Amino acid sequence: MTITTPLCDLLGIDHPIILGGMMGISDAALTTAVSNGGGLGTLSSATFGVDGTRAELSKIAETTNRSFSVNLPLFHPMVPNLLDLLPEFGVKIVTTSAGNPAKYIDVLKDMGIFVIHVISSVRTARKAEDAGVDAIVAEGSESGGKVAIDEVPTISLLPQVIDSVKIPVVAAGGFASGRGLLAALAMGAQGVQMGTRFIASEESRAHKNWKDVLVNVGDSATSIALRNSSPTRLIKNEFFREMDALDEPGKKAMDFMHVQQAGSERIPDDIDGSQGNYTAGTGSGLIRDIKPAADIIQDVLKEAESSMRELQQAFS
Amino acid sequence: MTITTPLCDLLGIDHPIILGGMMGISDAALTTAVSNGGGLGTLSSATFGVDGTRAELSKIAETTNRSFSVNLPLFHPMVPNLLDLLPEFGVKIVTTSAGNPAKYIDVLKDMGIFVIHVISSVRTARKAEDAGVDAIVAEGSESGGKVAIDEVPTISLLPQVIDSVKIPVVAAGGFASGRGLLAALAMGAQGVQMGTRFIASEESRAHKNWKDVLVNVGDSATSIALRNSSPTRLIKNEFFREMDALDEPGKKAMDFMHVQQAGSERIPDDIDGSQGNYTAGTGSGLIRDIKPAADIIQDVLKEAESSMRELQQAFS
Numbered sequence: 302m303t304i305t306t307p308l309c310d311l312l313g314i315d316h317p318i319i320l321g322g323m324m325g326i327s328d329a330a331l332t333t334a335v336s337n338g339g340g341l342g343t344l345s346s347a348t349f350g351v352d353g354t355r356a357e358l359s360k361i362a363e364t365t366n367r368s369f370s371v372n373l374p375l376f377h378p379m380v381p382n383l384l385d386l387l388p389e390f391g392v393k394i395v396t397t398s399a400g401n402p403a404k405y406i407d408v409l410k411d412m413g414i415f416v417i418h419v420i421s422s423v424r425t426a427r428k429a430e431d432a433g434v435d436a437i438v439a440e441g442s443e444s445g446g447k448v449a450i451d452e453v454p455t456i457s458l459l460p461q462v463i464d465s466v467k468i469p470v471v472a473a474g475g476f477a478s479g480r481g482l483l484a485a486l487a488m489g490a491q492g493v494q495m496g497t498r499f500i501a502s503e504e505s506r507a508h509k510n511w512k513d514v515l516v517n518v519g520d521s522a523t524s525i526a527l528r529n530s531s532p533t534r535l536i537k538n539e540f541f542r543e544m545d546a547l548d549e550p551g552k553k554a555m556d557f558m559h560v561q562q563a564g565s566e567r568i569p570d571d572i573d574g575s576q577g578n579y580t581a582g583t584g585s586g587l588i589r590d591i592k593p594a595a596d597i598i599q600d601v602l603k604e605a606e607s608s609m610r611e612l613q614q615a616f617s
Numbered sequence: 618m619t620i621t622t623p624l625c626d627l628l629g630i631d632h633p634i635i636l637g638g639m640m641g642i643s644d645a646a647l648t649t650a651v652s653n654g655g656g657l658g659t660l661s662s663a664t665f666g667v668d669g670t671r672a673e674l675s676k677i678a679e680t681t682n683r684s685f686s687v688n689l690p691l692f693h694p695m696v697p698n699l700l701d702l703l704p705e706f707g708v709k710i711v712t713t714s715a716g717n718p719a720k721y722i723d724v725l726k727d728m729g730i731f732v733i734h735v736i737s738s739v740r741t742a743r744k745a746e747d748a749g750v751d752a753i754v755a756e757g758s759e760s761g762g763k764v765a766i767d768e769v770p771t772i773s774l775l776p777q778v779i780d781s782v783k784i785p786v787v788a789a790g791g792f793a794s795g796r797g798l799l800a801a802l803a804m805g806a807q808g809v810q811m812g813t814r815f816i817a818s819e820e821s822r823a824h825k826n827w828k829d830v831l832v833n834v835g836d837s838a839t840s841i842a843l844r845n846s847s848p849t850r851l852i853k854n855e856f857f858r859e860m861d862a863l864d865e866p867g868k869k870a871m872d873f874m875h876v877q878q879a880g881s882e883r884i885p886d887d888i889d890g891s892q893g894n895y896t897a898g899t900g901s902g903l904i905r906d907i908k909p910a911a912d913i914i915q916d917v918l919k920e921a922e923s924s925m926r927e928l929q930q931a932f933s
Contacts, residue, residue: 306931317931423836423902443770451837454759454770456791456800457899461836475772484772484800486931487924520739520777521767583773586739609932612803615622615633616925 302606308469308491313368315339317492318598320499322372322396324348329360334504336367338595343370343396351382358390375400388412403432421449423465430466438494441474445497445582448532463489477584479604497582502594512591514574520586536579540564618922624785624807629684631655633808634914636815638688638712640664645676650820652683654911659686659712667698674706691716704728719748737765739781746782754810757790761813761898764848779805793900795920813898818910828907830890836902852895856880
């Protein structure tokens with residue numbers, strides 16, 4: 302049994318599993334680990350800046366011939382400089398987020414690049430399709446890190462987005478298992494994007510304490526902080542409460558960068574997981590082990606296949 | 618193609634679709650409409666009190682021979698009197714919620730009743746199984762009305778609950794379509810419970826303005842009010858903001874009964890949907906029409922079947 306969708310052919314990947322371009326996490330090592338595992342790795346350019354992204358792209362070029370994507374944070378002033386890097390490294394796939402893709406779509410399409418755009422509402426999905434992107438990631442409010450203020454959950458967002466656009470849709474937000482992949486495909490998605498699950502991979506640069514938190518927490522471990530200013534999903538602990546106490550309408554993501562940085566610096570000494578800044582989606586409760594990214598992909602596929610066999614028994 | 622699960626046999630129903638026992642909505646008419654459509658209707662005893670529930674049970678007895686359930690709100694002091702009604706009307710299935718099922722499980726099992734218990738976390742699912750209930754409804758934070766303070770969404774709650782108990786699990790929260798049913802079954806559920814979808818049915822006692830709101834809203838229409846006291850999902854409108862402004866830690870559900878009642882009384886004059894108290898789950902964005910409950914069930918089944926055919930194309 303193998304699982305494949307038309308999007309796999311468009312992206313040149315074996316399995317419909319995409320690494321989220323996570324700030325601070327999705328580097329060359331994790332990107333190539335996912336791509337070499339048959340999925341689509343995604344490099345977070347925002348993590349590295351222009352020179353750093355060039356260095357990461359060099360590493361990717363050395364370690365894989367497989368498809369990968371580069372995430373471009375559209376609001377960022379460095380995007381024009383990042384665009385210059387793409388032909389230099391023969392980048393074929395770009396994932397745009399945090400802004401309107403219309404701004405750069407022409408230059409990306411002129412480079413022959415396949416553009417995936419991340420949205421969290423039907424309205425922005427339609428706008429992205431109208432702008433000319435090639436595929437959509439529909440990200441529900443289950444995802445770790447920044448979430449849209451409307452907080453539309455995956456189970457409702459995904460089918461509505463699929464009904465609203467003709468281009469392929471990838472499901473994101475809360476996915477960490479094969480049953481999740483199967484559920485996403487059942488609703489009409491052509492793949493899943495997973496972030497948190499890959500934070501707990503061997504190749505991930507996340508600190509061991511962060512990975513251990515993800516392996517050990519249960520179903521109710523995450524919540525959304527800063528709901529009045531810059532909604533962000535992370536592990537509910539002391540740090541969460543400290544940061545959330547600073548929430549105030551009118552504040553912006555930038556206003557919390559220092560406190561988030563301080564929370565991240567606490568991680569190496571945070572033995573019990575109570576003090577650190579741990580970005581995590583709701584899928585963290587499903588994570589039971591730290592594994593190589595390629596093994597995670599195989600586990601997801603195997604579970605999806607066995608769940609498909611069980612699902613078939615409900616139909617006669 | 619037909620869809621059936623072992624739970625269908627246990628409940629004596631044709632299709633794995635259950636009506637949520639919604640306060641103010643799930644009366645004899647809607648219960649029998651769902652049961653006669655091949656699903657499992659659920660009467661909300663809390664809506665009617667003891668004498669009213671007797672009257673509703675009489676109506677059900679007159680209009681269907683099919684399986685139905687009676688919802689018992691466990692915290693309520695009238696539960697012992699409701700229990701007396703069950704043998705009188707030959708009730709075979711009870712759905713318990715809002716409390717610990719251990720309190721009444723022995724008397725229910727002594728009556729030979731199949732007990733379904735509604736939970737919103739892995740912890741309470743395990744507790745209910747230990748108490749001896751026969752099946753679980755795992756209700757994610759997508760559901761309309763009261764939601765658990767931890768707000769665990771369906772896509773994460775469901776597989777974790779299924780991993781944690783051996784008894785059958787029904788998915789609830791955000792379900793309003795056939796793709797939702799298929800996704801739930803894909804994750805290992807043995808059925809779905811739908812509430813909001815059936816509010817917008819012909820047999821539902823909800824005011825036409827409420828049904829029209831559900832048909833017309835989009836993906837971002839609902840949110841959770843009273844997050845600090847008594848989290849409740851409803852349509853985000855003027856009424857939502859007025860009630861949410863009264864939120865305060867320490868307040869209880871009872872403290873908002875009067876304001877909710879006032880919001881419900883505004884519904885008949887609320888032409889544009891901005892002023893009324895409209896309980897609604899996130900699945901409301903998927904609702905496109907007001908139909909007989911039996912037709913809704915058929916639509917859900919047909920969509921699930923055609924989605925299954927598409928899903929099979931991803932596997933080879």
